[in-house]
Amino acid sequence: MTTTNKSKKDYSIYFQPPSYSDAKKRGKEDIEVHYDFNVPEDMKEIGKDKFYLIQTYGCQMNEHDTETIKGMLEQMGYRSTDDRKQADIILLNTCAVRENAEDKVFGELGHLKHLKLEKPSLILGVCGCMSQEEGVVNRIMKKHPFVDLIFGTHNIHRVPVLLKEAMFSREMVIEVWSKEGDIIENLPKKREGIKAWVNIMYGCDKFCTYCIVPYTRGKERSRRPQDVIAEVRELARQGFKEIMLLGQNVNAYGKDFEDIEYRFGDLMDDIRKIDIPRVRFTTSHPRDFDDHLIEVLAKKGNLVEHIHLPVQSGNNEILKRMSRKYTREHYLELVRKIKKAIPDVVLTSDIIVGFPGETDEQFEDTLSLVNEVGFDSAFTFIYSPREGTPAAAMPDDIPAEVKKQRLYRLNDALNAISKQRNELLKGQTLEVLVEGESKNNANVLAGRTRTNKLVHFEGPKELIGQFVQVRITETPTFYIKGDWVQEAVTQQLGS
Numbered sequence: 001m002t003t004t005n006k007s008k009k010d011y012s013i014y015f016q017p018p019s020y021s022d023a024k025k026r027g028k029e030d031i032e033v034h035y036d037f038n039v040p041e042d043m044k045e046i047g048k049d050k051f052y053l054i055q056t057y058g059c060q061m062n063e064h065d066t067e068t069i070k071g072m073l074e075q076m077g078y079r080s081t082d083d084r085k086q087a088d089i090i091l092l093n094t095c096a097v098r099e100n101a102e103d104k105v106f107g108e109l110g111h112l113k114h115l116k117l118e119k120p121s122l123i124l125g126v127c128g129c130m131s132q133e134e135g136v137v138n139r140i141m142k143k144h145p146f147v148d149l150i151f152g153t154h155n156i157h158r159v160p161v162l163l164k165e166a167m168f169s170r171e172m173v174i175e176v177w178s179k180e181g182d183i184i185e186n187l188p189k190k191r192e193g194i195k196a197w198v199n200i201m202y203g204c205d206k207f208c209t210y211c212i213v214p215y216t217r218g219k220e221r222s223r224r225p226q227d228v229i230a231e232v233r234e235l236a237r238q239g240f241k242e243i244m245l246l247g248q249n250v251n252a253y254g255k256d257f258e259d260i261e262y263r264f265g266d267l268m269d270d271i272r273k274i275d276i277p278r279v280r281f282t283t284s285h286p287r288d289f290d291d292h293l294i295e296v297l298a299k300k301g302n303l304v305e306h307i308h309l310p311v312q313s314g315n316n317e318i319l320k321r322m323s324r325k326y327t328r329e330h331y332l333e334l335v336r337k338i339k340k341a342i343p344d345v346v347l348t349s350d351i352i353v354g355f356p357g358e359t360d361e362q363f364e365d366t367l368s369l370v371n372e373v374g375f376d377s378a379f380t381f382i383y384s385p386r387e388g389t390p391a392a393a394m395p396d397d398i399p400a401e402v403k404k405q406r407l408y409r410l411n412d413a414l415n416a417i418s419k420q421r422n423e424l425l426k427g428q429t430l431e432v433l434v435e436g437e438s439k440n441n442a443n444v445l446a447g448r449t450r451t452n453k454l455v456h457f458e459g460p461k462e463l464i465g466q467f468v469q470v471r472i473t474e475t476p477t478f479y480i481k482g483d484w485v486q487e488a489v490t491q492q493l494g495s
Contacts, residue, residue, distance in 0.1 A: 031183060031256075032182040032183070033183045033185060033223075033224060034182055034184050034185065035185045036186075037184055037185070037186050037187055039072060039075045039076055039160050040160055043076050043163070043164055044075065044076060044077065045077050046076055046077060046164070046167075047077035047079075047088075047089075048077040050078050051079050051080065051081035051087050051088055052073045052078045052079070052080060052081070052090075053080070053081055053082065053083075053087040053089070054066050054070060054090075055090070055092050055108065056128075057094050057101050057104065057128070058096075058097065058101060058129065060197055060244060060246055062093050062094075062095055062128055062129070064189075065127075066093050067190055067197070068156055068187050068189050069093070069127070069159055070189075071188030071190045072159050073089070073159070074188070074190055076160060080190075084115055085115070088122060089123045089125070090112060090115075090122065090124050090125070091125045091127055092109070092125070092127070093128040094126060094127065094128035094130035094131065095130065096128075096129035096133055096212045096386065097212065097213070097386075098381065098386075099384045099385070100384065101130075102130055109126075109147065117146075123148050123149060123167065124146065124147050124148050124149070125147065125149035125151070126150050127149075127150070127151050127153075127156070129213070129216040131152045131176050132152045132176055132215060132217075133387070133388065134388070135387050137150060137176065140172075141174075145172065148169075148173065149162060149163065149166040149174075150175075150176065151176060152176035152216075153218075155175055155176075155177050157181075157184040157187055162175055183223055185227050194242065194433070195241065195244065196242070197244050198245055198246065199223065200222065200223055200228050200245050200247050200250060200264075200267065200281075201221060201222040201223060201247040201248075201249075201252070202220070202221045202248070203218040203219045203220045204252075205219055206249060206285060206323070206325065208312075208322050208324060209321065209323045209390040209391040210352065210355065210385075210386065210389055210391040211386070211389060212386040212389055215388060215389075217248055220248075220252055220255065221256060222253050222254050222255070222256050222257060225254075225262055225266070225267055225270070228245075228271075229267075229274070232271055232274050232276065233274055235276065236275050236276040240276065241276070241277050241433055241465070241467070242276070242278035242280065243280070244280045245267075245271075245279065245282075246282065247281075247283075248283070250281045250283065251264045251284045251288040251289050251290070251293060252264070253267060254266070255288075263290070263292070264293055265290065265292035265295070268293065271302075272296070272301050272303055274302075277302055277467065278302055278304055278450065279302045279304065280304055280452075283308055283350075284308065285310070286309060286310075286331050287325050287326045289309070289334055289338075291337070294337055294342075295341065297342060298341040298342050300342075304452070305345045306345070306347075306348070306450065306451045307345060307347055307348075308349070308350075309334075309335075309338075309347055309349055310349055311349050311350070311351060311369065312324060312350060312351060312352050313351070313358075313365075314328055314365040314367070314370065315328065315361075315365035315366060316329075317362060318355055318357075318358055318362050318365075318366075321357065321391075322355065322391070328369060332372065335373050344451075345451075346421075346453070347375055348376055348377050348378055348379075349375050349378040349379075350378065350379045350380075351366060351370070351380050351381070352380075352383050353380065353381070353407050353410055354382050354383040354398045354402070354403035354406060354407075355383045356383070356395055356396050356398070357395070357397065358398060363406050367409065370410065370413055371417070375417060376417070376418055376451070376453075377414065377418050378414050380410050380411055380414070381407075382403045383396075418477050418478070419477045422453070422475035422476070423475045425453070426473070426475050427471070428471070429469050429472075430450075430469070430472060430482070431449065431450060431468075431469060432448065432468050432469070432482075434446075434459075434463045434464050434465065434466055435447050435448065437464075438456055443458065444458055445459050445463060445464065446479075447468070447470075454478070454479040455479065455481070456479055456480070456481050457481065457482045458484065468484055469484075469485040470482035470483065470484055470485065471485050
């Protein structure tokens with residue numbers, strides 16, 4: 001394919017690198033909702049007999065963004081492949097939450113350079129949260145000039161236009177908006193399996209001092225209730241068994257509405273009435289977890305008994321330096337309310353160790369909170385400074401070995417609680433949604449309970465995608481084992 005000889009003036013309309021100073025601004029401008037997305041006519045066949053490969057890093061939000069990008073590419077005629085040498089487009093959909101994730105992406109770009117040299121027509125792109133970072137874009141421009149396309153989290157809907165420009169341009173095409181984009185409805189999505197993600201809002205206004213997300217994802221923008229509900233109803237009609245409602249802070253949903261009083265609890269109450277078996281959500285912020293939401297979740301039905309409630313630290317001084325905007329006491333009171341309303345609830349969390357200035361005593365506060373709450377599991381991290389965040393300017397004065405030891409101790413405590421909690425399930429018969437074969441044994445099926453416990457059991461492959469009853473027989477730490485209760489499933493499937 002020939003390329004056009006573009007002047008710098010023409011090229012500059014596509015060259016929009018990110019700016020942290022712009023991203024920090026929370027303007028008063030209205031967010032518009034658009035319902036008229038269409039792939040341009042001249043791009044609908046451009047991918048005929050061509051293939052794409054998307055490598056995704058990070059959270060469920062990134063995974064869902066990948067589903068949207070796949071949907072657009074397939075409307076352009078492209079087909080999916082896992083073979084890099086077959087691919088005509090390779091996109092890295094990136095995560096910026098931890099330094100380790102960024103290191104992996106840059107390492108991957110190093111490997112892809114050789115592929116690009118072998119196949120100059122290959123379009124190589126970087127998108128996602130890393131693209132919203134000033135330092136990242138500058139580094140790609142300087143050290144990885146073979147990259148063809150960089151775009152951000154706010155302009156995914158412009159993939160067809162940007163891809164066309166990358167095909168014909170002799171220079172790297174960069175479009176990263178530091179200002180939030182509007183909400184674009186009716187974007188195509190390529191979903192696979194029995195579970196579906198549904199964005200209910202975008203962005204975050206909390207500005208925790210360690211977190212880059214408010215800069216990479218922008219301010220909080222909620223989708224209109226009727227649009228979310230219509231999408232969930234359509235997924236129910238399509239036969240999906242479980243949905244996960246997504247947002248950087250889902251329980252801030254609706255706070256930005258000026259014309260209606262409608263919050264996350266109201267949305268959950270309406271979705272509870274839709275005929276879809278299971279409804280989950282992530283991630284929630286303790287500050288916005290109100291009594292009405294607890295009341296709605298206690299109604300259960302298709303609202304499962306699992307809540308992911310990041311705490312990050314159990315010490316008030318550290319929580320203050322993190323700008324979490326709640327105290328240890330507030331968090332424990334919230335847990336008490338949740339457990340009173342939903343006695344069989346399973347709580348999981350996110351926890352950071354080694355935050356700047358964290359003393360041994362402050363870490364002990366985190367351990368004591370973990371034991372008091374009794375989390376079934378948690379994602380645990382050693383603090384990683386992110387350029388552009390306030391915490392990155394704080395003295396990182398804790399030795400690496402001390403951080404590692406704290407992480408080991410925290411994980412040991414969590415594993416002991418998880419093992420203890422799992423043992424309570426021995427002998428019980430639980431409903432399991434069968435997701436597929438075990439990763440380590442094709443003869444074993446794997447699925448999850450309503451409380452998100454991973455269950456392994458033996459059974460025929462025909463059960464994949466079905467709800468079955470499993471009697472729990474063994475309770476290791478990270479998953480549980482059981483026997484398929486055949487008569488219970490026969491009755492369920494035949495009812």
